[in-house]
Amino acid sequence: xxxxxxxxxxxxxxxxxxxxxxxxxxxxxxxxxxxxxxxxxxxxxxxxxxxxxxxxxxxxxxxxxxxxxxxxxxxxxxxxxxxxxxxxxxxxxxxxxxxxxxxxxxxxxxxxxxxxxxxxxxxxxxxxxxxxxxxxxxxxxxxxxxxxxxxxxxxxxxxxxxxxxxxxxxxxxxxxxxxxxxxxxxxxxxxxxxxxxxxxxxxxxxxxxxxxxxxxxxxxxxxxxxxxxxxxxxxxxxxxxxxxxxxxxxxxxxxxxxxxxxxxxxxxxxxxxxxxxxxxxxxxxxxxxxxxxxxxxxxxxxxxxxxxxxxxxxxxxxxxxxxxxxxxxxxxxxxxxxxxxxxxxx
Amino acid sequence: xxxxxxxxxxxxxxxxxxxxxxxxxxxxxxxxxxxxxxxxxxxxxxxxxxxxxxxxxxxxxxxxxxxxxxxxxxxxxxxxxxxxxxxxxxxxxxxxxxxxxxxxxxxxxxxxxxxxxxxxxxxxxxxxxxxxxxxxxxxxxxxxxxxxxxxxxxxxxxxxxxxxxxxxxxxxxxxxxxxxxxxxxxxxxxxxxxxxxxxxxxxxxxxxxxxxxxxxxxxxxxxxxxxxxxxxxxxxxxxxxxxxxxxxxxxxxxxxxxxxxxxxxxxxxxxxxxxxxxxxxxxxxxxxxxxxxxxxxxxxxxxxxxxxxxxxxxxxxxxxxxxxxxxxxxxxxxxxxxxxxxxxxx
Numbered sequence: 001x002x003x004x005x006x007x008x009x010x011x012x013x014x015x016x017x018x019x020x021x022x023x024x025x026x027x028x029x030x031x032x033x034x035x036x037x038x039x040x041x042x043x044x045x046x047x048x049x050x051x052x053x054x055x056x057x058x059x060x061x062x063x064x065x066x067x068x069x070x071x072x073x074x075x076x077x078x079x080x081x082x083x084x085x086x087x088x089x090x091x092x093x094x095x096x097x098x099x100x101x102x103x104x105x106x107x108x109x110x111x112x113x114x115x116x117x118x119x120x121x122x123x124x125x126x127x128x129x130x131x132x133x134x135x136x137x138x139x140x141x142x143x144x145x146x147x148x149x150x151x152x153x154x155x156x157x158x159x160x161x162x163x164x165x166x167x168x169x170x171x172x173x174x175x176x177x178x179x180x181x182x183x184x185x186x187x188x189x190x191x192x193x194x195x196x197x198x199x200x201x202x203x204x205x206x207x208x209x210x211x212x213x214x215x216x217x218x219x220x221x222x223x224x225x226x227x228x229x230x231x232x233x234x235x236x237x238x239x240x241x242x243x244x245x246x247x248x249x250x251x252x253x254x255x256x257x258x259x260x261x262x263x264x265x266x267x268x269x270x271x272x273x274x275x276x277x278x279x280x281x282x283x284x285x286x287x288x289x290x291x292x293x294x295x296x297x298x299x300x301x302x303x304x305x306x307x308x309x310x311x312x313x314x315x316x317x318x319x320x321x322x323x324x325x326x327x328x329x330x331x332x333x334x335x336x337x338x339x340x341x342x343x344x345x346x
Numbered sequence: 347x348x349x350x351x352x353x354x355x356x357x358x359x360x361x362x363x364x365x366x367x368x369x370x371x372x373x374x375x376x377x378x379x380x381x382x383x384x385x386x387x388x389x390x391x392x393x394x395x396x397x398x399x400x401x402x403x404x405x406x407x408x409x410x411x412x413x414x415x416x417x418x419x420x421x422x423x424x425x426x427x428x429x430x431x432x433x434x435x436x437x438x439x440x441x442x443x444x445x446x447x448x449x450x451x452x453x454x455x456x457x458x459x460x461x462x463x464x465x466x467x468x469x470x471x472x473x474x475x476x477x478x479x480x481x482x483x484x485x486x487x488x489x490x491x492x493x494x495x496x497x498x499x500x501x502x503x504x505x506x507x508x509x510x511x512x513x514x515x516x517x518x519x520x521x522x523x524x525x526x527x528x529x530x531x532x533x534x535x536x537x538x539x540x541x542x543x544x545x546x547x548x549x550x551x552x553x554x555x556x557x558x559x560x561x562x563x564x565x566x567x568x569x570x571x572x573x574x575x576x577x578x579x580x581x582x583x584x585x586x587x588x589x590x591x592x593x594x595x596x597x598x599x600x601x602x603x604x605x606x607x608x609x610x611x612x613x614x615x616x617x618x619x620x621x622x623x624x625x626x627x628x629x630x631x632x633x634x635x636x637x638x639x640x641x642x643x644x645x646x647x648x649x650x651x652x653x654x655x656x657x658x659x660x661x662x663x664x665x666x667x668x669x670x671x672x673x674x675x676x677x678x679x680x681x682x683x684x685x686x687x688x689x690x691x692x
Contacts, residue, residue: 134480136605136612136655139630139645140620170632170640171688178524178658183638193639197541259482266482274486284485286516292529293539294516299485309482312524342517 001210002203004318004325005031011202013209021322026330027078030065034058034088037230040222050234055091062107076110078333083264083315086117087235090242090253097249111252113332115310115317116264119272120238126152127268132169134267135177142167173201174262176314199320240275247278247303254306254332258313258320259296266309273307287328287338295324298337306337347556348549350664350671351377357548359555367668372676373424376411380404380434383576386568396580401437408453422456424679429610429661432463433581436588436599443595457598459678461656461663462610465618466584472498473614478515480613481523488513519547520608522660545666586621593624593649600652600678604659604666605642612655619653633674633684641670644683652683
């Protein structure tokens with residue numbers, strides 16, 4: 001409702017408006033609330049959750065969904081996600097690819113597409129501080145201290161902890177360090193601290209109001225009073241081996257980064273891409289949107305693995321740069337790098 | 347006309363509109379076309395120009411100006427500039443401070459304020475590539491090559507030259523890597539590639555049209571058909587010694603950086619600030635505008651030397667962030683760091 005979907009919630013918390021750059025302009029999209037417990041999804045069985053369980057649950061959901069809508073069986077299928085989907089998406093893909101190799105599934109998985117992915121516990125931490133430093137948010141001195149005292153490994157000393165606490169970034173949005181923020185007035189009303197076309201930092205509050213309306217809940221046939229109470233049991237430190245295995249097994253794997261995000265920053269994703277240790281086949285170059293803007297940069301590696309940036313976007317790329325995000329998604333589905341020149345229409 | 351002045355030129359190239367965040371809201375401002383040869387200024391005498399001549403010319407201009415408008419004699423006086431003014435402003439200040447110490451001038455110079463300053467030939471080059479790298483514009487591999495083969499000194503080998511040419515940044519504005527660009531349609535009309543409130547990348551063309559109008563030129567009493575033909579004879583490699591001398595001699599010196607500029611990037615300015623080798627008295631912290639936005643970050647050093655960033659601004663800070671630029675300028679004149687909390691009105 002705030003990103004790639006067909007609708008956005010209006011400030012009244014009750015009505016919707018169309019998102020002109022919704023991804024379902026170019027694909028059929030299923031939105032899956034995953035893992036069980038988030039959103040209106042629920043589970044009667046487990047109180048424990050983890051990466052593996054989530055992958056298997058999502059696979060079973062897809063199996064059942066295809067039984068219910070068999071006309072979609074055999075169609076080209078892609079999985080997309082962002083943030084912690086840096087775990088979920090490659091893990092679900094692994095289940096499907098592994099079963100397909102044994103002829104045990106007929107899902108026609110063509111590729112995965114993950115934005116601002118959380119990939120590696122240590123590299124994400126390192127990348128985040130480095131990003132803050134090289135965007136002027138923290139000083140040379142603070143970054144110097146963090147670099148000196150932190151190993152970005154399993155065990156960190158107190159000097160590292162102190163160095164990490166020794167700065168103030170102020171009231172900026174770590175999901176987009178340049179975006180306006182949502183300000184609450186004394187009367188409780190909300191407004192954006194400044195105007196950024198197409199983006200409203202208060203949209204989370206509108207969405208909350210919308211989905212908490214009994215009318216909406218009734219229309220959606222959801223079970224109400226569900227609670228999100230996840231106890232995470234398993235998660236690999238790094239997703240690099242999983243990604244490497246998928247590339248190795250011929251899957252189209254694209255990662256992308258909105259370049260204004262400090263939560264899963266481009267700097268961190270670059271570290272993990274480097275760790276994949278693949279040869280570059282098409283070096284880093286700009287790509288364009290139909291309105292002649294540089295939408296970002298892209299690089300391709302052996303096996304077709306692709307890493308792209310989306311210029312001027314934060315963590316939730318389709319929220320901040322809807323047009324650029326749609327161009328990149330369309331290119332991913334076509335299996336070609338986005339346009340290298342600015343004369344192009346989708 | 348595109349930055350801190352009271353007016354902006356409209357797209358018709360003929361009419362003006364008010365800039366609500368003009369600096370003359372809080373100070374009397376003289377705009378000086380310097381050195382002789384730029385804009386409508388001219389010189390009958392010299393074909394050679396340089397840093398020293400420019401400083402002396404500007405000083406003589408001020409002397410004569412104060413004779414013409416003696417009511418301004420003895421008032422607090424500040425010099426501000428941006429870009430190559432990283433040379434002009436400290437050099438003019440040096441003339442005034444040096445003469446004042448001998449009791450030879452009564453100009454009451456209180457401070458200098460320079461944005462995105464060009465300070466050091468080598469550090470500017472190094473800072474620019476490093477900035478492009480850590481903003482995702484060039485790849486790890488290209489930056490690796492540049493770092494390996496370039497010394498950022500007087501002599502560079504061919505390997506450095508090749509490394510510096512081995513990338514494409516595409517059609518982005520190096521004065522603000524995230525700003526929209528000016529697009530020329532086949533019919534010759536101009537438009538911004540996308541909408542950024544308060545900023546029009548085509549304004550340069552409107553200003554050209556405006557100042558080339560005979561009516562405007564007549565109203566301004568300017569000599570027409572002047573030509574800019576500068577042959578530069580002297581410029582120091584680094585302005586750090588000059589800045590150090592000014593701080594040492596008690597002048598209020600503030601530098602600031604719009605953090606989206608690749609031409610005189612914050613990364614480069616940080617190198618020169620470091621080279622000043624002053625002790626930090628107030629560490630890097632966010633500062634706020636009255637609308638509760640983080641306007642940037644600021645750090646103070648012994649002697650009151652201050653370095654600040656302006657968040658979300660390019661090279662021409664008042665063009666991209668007029669409100670933030672006015673808050674910072676006002677704080678500079680008051681001689682206090684800009685607000686550390688968000689509840690504040692000027």
